[in-house]
Amino acid sequence: MKIQKxxxxxxxxxxxxxxxxxxIFTSKTTISFKEAALGQVNLEEIDTIEIIKSDDNSANEKKITLSDPxxxxxxxxxxxxxxxKKSNSGTHSSDSYWITIKSKQERKLGLTILGEKNLVVYKYNSTAPKNSFVSYEIISGYNGNIIPNFFE
Known part of the structure; x- marks a missing residue:
């Protein structure tokens, strides 16, 4: 009986x-944007950021190009x-932003912001194609006013 106990x-x-x-393992699945996206981008070489704003009406699509450092x-x-935090899919939002980060006029990183809670990262010229497109849920740190301010 003691052996069974x-x-x-x-x-x-x-x-x-x-x-x-x-x-413990599943709670430590949050990562920073730097780890998720900026690994292949030399920050000093970024010379252009293109932002496309879209809403439910595609006729209202607006595009700006930023080159000011x-x-x-x-x-x-x-x-x-x-x-x-990695996510399986992004939630559709009425306001979406497509951001292309360029270095030496070559596309390095694509970001799609869906609302204030979802971010899709696309790494152009990724060495591992299956890791070039990843969806994330934004856990913290997002200032939802910064991108819309450039369209005013």
Whole structure:
């Protein structure tokens, strides 16, 4: 009888350790925007950011191109503060922004902002094609006013 209690107690302890390890692993799945997107981009070489604003009416689509280093740094700093979590899909939003970050007139990074909670990152010329397109949920750090301000 004592041997069965030892086996049962050992099983319960092992089960608890596995559950705790799983909870710790899944709660640490947030990453920064720098880790998710900026790895292949030399920040000093960014010379252009194109932003397309779209809403439910495609006739209202607007496009701006930013080449002012101050504006570029402002946008990169806002995105650098983001904390993200991988997501399977983005939620459709009435306001969407497509952002293309260029270095030496070559597309390096594409971002799609869907509302204030979803971000899709596309890495142009990625060495691993399956990792070139990733959807994220924005956990914290997003200032939803910065991009619309450029369209005023």
């Amino acid at each position: 030892k086996y049962a107690l050992s099983f319960i302890i092992i089960f608890i350790v596995i559950v705790v390890a799983g909870v 101050k504006a570029i740094n402002q946008i990169i700093n806002v995105f650098s503060q983001l904390q993200l």
